[in-house]
Amino acid sequence: xxxxxxxxxxxxxxxxxxxKIEQTGDKSDMEDLAHFQTFEVFHQNKRxxxxxxxxxxxxxxxxxxxxxxxxxxxxxxxTANLWVVPSSCISATEYSDDxxxxxxxxxxxxxxxSYKVIDRINAFKKRGSKPSDKV
Amino acid sequence: MDxxxxxxxxxxxxxxxxxxxxxxxxxxxxxxxxxxxxxxFSSMAxxxxxxxxxxxxxxxxxxxxxxxxxxxxxxxxxxxxxxLVELPIGDYSFSLIRHFLxxxxxxxxxxxxxxxxxxxxxxxxxxxxxEIKYHTMHANTWxxxxxxxxxxSHRKMQESLNYxxxxxxxxxxxxxAENILIDDYIFIGEESLKNRWLDxxxxxxxxxxxxxxxxxxxxxxxxGRTGLHTENLQPLxxxxxxxxxxxxxxxx
Numbered sequence: 001x002x003x004x005x006x007x008x009x010x011x012x013x014x015x016x017x018x019x020k021i022e023q024t025g026d027k028s029d030m031e032d033l034a035h036f037q038t039f040e041v042f043h044q045n046k047r048x049x050x051x052x053x054x055x056x057x058x059x060x061x062x063x064x065x066x067x068x069x070x071x072x073x074x075x076x077x078x079t080a081n082l083w084v085v086p087s088s089c090i091s092a093t094e095y096s097d098d099x100x101x102x103x104x105x106x107x108x109x110x111x112x113x114s115y116k117v118i119d120r121i122n123a124f125k126k127r128g129s130k131p132s133d134k135v
Numbered sequence: 136m137d138x139x140x141x142x143x144x145x146x147x148x149x150x151x152x153x154x155x156x157x158x159x160x161x162x163x164x165x166x167x168x169x170x171x172x173x174x175x176f177s178s179m180a181x182x183x184x185x186x187x188x189x190x191x192x193x194x195x196x197x198x199x200x201x202x203x204x205x206x207x208x209x210x211x212x213x214x215x216x217x218x219l220v221e222l223p224i225g226d227y228s229f230s231l232i233r234h235f236l237x238x239x240x241x242x243x244x245x246x247x248x249x250x251x252x253x254x255x256x257x258x259x260x261x262x263x264x265x266e267i268k269y270h271t272m273h274a275n276t277w278x279x280x281x282x283x284x285x286x287x288s289h290r291k292m293q294e295s296l297n298y299x300x301x302x303x304x305x306x307x308x309x310x311x312a313e314n315i316l317i318d319d320y321i322f323i324g325e326e327s328l329k330n331r332w333l334d335x336x337x338x339x340x341x342x343x344x345x346x347x348x349x350x351x352x353x354x355x356x357x358x359g360r361t362g363l364h365t366e367n368l369q370p371l372x373x374x375x376x377x378x379x380x381x382x383x384x385x386x387x
Contacts, residue, residue, distance in 0.1 A: 013165075014374060015162045015164075015165075015166065016165070016166070018162075019166050021166075033169065036169075057171050058169065058170070058171060059171065060280070061280075063276050063280075064276055064277075064280065067175060067272065067273050067276055068171035068172070068174075068175055070175075070269060071171070071174050071175035071178045071179075072171060072174060075178055
């Protein structure tokens with residue numbers, strides 16, 4: 001490549017032109033970020049509710065991960081609390097072992113919605129009475 | 136100058152500071168050092184412009200023109216913003232240092248104004264106190280990270296701090312009728328605010344390995360509050376108002 005490739009980018013956006021960004025194919029900037037790691041972000045919408053996994057952020061440490069989690073995942077939602085956990089702390093099952101879960105869809109009796117108590121819940125809903133009442 | 140004029144002066148300088156630094160910081164959108172930081176910094180810039188709108192609305196209730204007219208139709212010499220906020224974004228170390236110095240002053244100003252005798256301003260201050268607290272957490276975390284980082288990051292942060300310092304002292308240019316506001320329990324006054332600010336930031340900067348210039352070199356750069364600006368403000372206003380100037384009724 002000739003030297004023209006190192007000229008600053010010219011854009012219709014004056015901010016880009018002002019920033020004098022050189023056009024290079026240099027990837028070294030990415031290597032500079034090698035000390036960054038990913039953090040898994042968990043979001044809680046109100047106190048007492050469970051934290052739900054919402055995605056990841058890249059950051060050099062937990063403090064900065066929390067800063068970013070706030071803007072990535074809590075700038076539109078109602079939020080009570082955030083957790084960040086280094087992705088490297090997550091242990092996971094292998095997708096190749098997903099046959100360990102293959103028969104669970106059949107075991108409806110393990111799902112509370114199918115359990116006996118549902119009769120009492122429905123009876124309660126119908127009568128609008130107190131949960132302690134005998135069915 | 137009566138009490139209402141003094142109050143308007145306070146509101147104008149606050150609103151103009153928020154609008155101009157919000158616009159300045161938005162210049163990093165798309166150019167931030169990493170994606171997450173780009174989003175965070177842009178989001179905070181947007182917060183500041185939103186805060187300025189609320190303050191312009193308070194001025195509107197006091198008889199000034201509506202927020203868009205006030206924001207988009209004045210010339211540089213009609214702006215009450217401090218000179219610190221109009222300076223170009225520079226490199227990221229300068230933008231972070233300005234973010235740190237300005238946002239702590241802003242946080243302490245809103246903290247004090249939460250108990251202002253002027254109820255509408257107290258309400259706005261309570262509303263935005265938490266939002267600005269995040270801005271200071273963001274600023275302090277970055278300053279700490281880079282101040283205590285490597286030799287290069289430390290040097291850049293220290294140089295930017297040295298450069299920004301007298302401009303930052305210029306935030307606290309005393310208002311012409313501040314005594315009225317102090318007597319009426321509307322505002323604690325710039326001198327008290329500056330002392331609270333110094334008490335807050337000096338230990339934080341020390342923790343970040345940074346030192347403020349020695350006191351005998353302090354020379355606050357005033358002028359912004361009375362419309363005397365650097366050559367940087369007018370081009371900023373022209374860029375900010377480009378669409379409005381072409382079509383004031385444009386909407387999206």
